[in-house]
Ligand SMILES: Nc1ncnc2c1ncn2[C@@H]1O[C@H](COP(=O)(O)OP(=O)(O)OP(=O)(O)O)[C@@H](O)[C@H]1O
């Protein structure tokens with residue numbers, strides 16, 4: 695069972711201060727292989743800041759972040775740079791879409807693939823002859839990934855010309871191209887209409903079937919959270935105020951209070 699598995703991602707007592715502001719305070723959180731876990735909470739609760747601590751954008755003021763690879767290797771992530779965190783096996787998407795807007799859909803995914811190659815992105819740009827064969831392989835794999843995400847027909851379009859929902863899907867495809875063991879999604883349904891959200895749910899359900907993947911998802915769309923999550927953590931003012939199954943969370947008094955408080959503002 696998922697409960698018995700060792701955590702893929704383990705966040706222990708993580709605190710993040712910005713000057714006098716404590717944006718994240720002593721947060722503990724685990725995500726196990728094959729689990730989908732949601733991180734919810736009112737605006738400004740510290741959710742994105744926690745993602746930024748996990749992915750090396752910030753180095754937490756205190757605490758420990760640990761990744762256990764499928765082969766059992768344990769890696770301490772604190773202090774690593776974002777690209778090193780990606781190499782360890784954590785991929786993410788951003789609250790505001792961050793694609794290479796003037797590159798094609800295929801190129802956006804290929805960039806993701808390159809982190810798994812010995813030659814790296816610079817060889818790809820320089821196009822040394824020895825790299826061409828590897829490049830052909832990357833194109834093939836990237837195309838296969840785009841097919842999986844329903845983006846194959848857009849393969850040669852510029853990212854900026856895709857419909858909004860497709861851009862969000864492309865961001866996830868690019869993240870998956872790095873072959874992560876942990877995928878972090880920051881508000882993947884933000885700005886989506888009902889149909890796009892439903893397509894996203896289908897896509898994340900397919901991802902859940904991926905070999906051992908652990909998904910941690912920040913989301914304000916409660917229907918999506920309830921549909922997709924095995925477990926939920928709730929943050930408010932930087933602290934965890936609740937954790938549990940979707941059922942437990944939906945009737946937790948502290949959670950209801952945090953959300954009602956938000957509406958009163
Ligand atoms: N780089 C920074 N410098 C200073 N303060 C920051 C920085 N990043 C975030 N904060 C502050 O930390 C707090 C938590 O912000 P964060 O973006 O993590 O919230 P969030 O839970 O993701 O909210 P939302 O749901 O609106 O995205 C906020 O008060 C925010 O203003």
Ligand SMILES: [Mg+2]
Nearest residue numbers: 741742743789
């Ligand atoms: Mg946020």
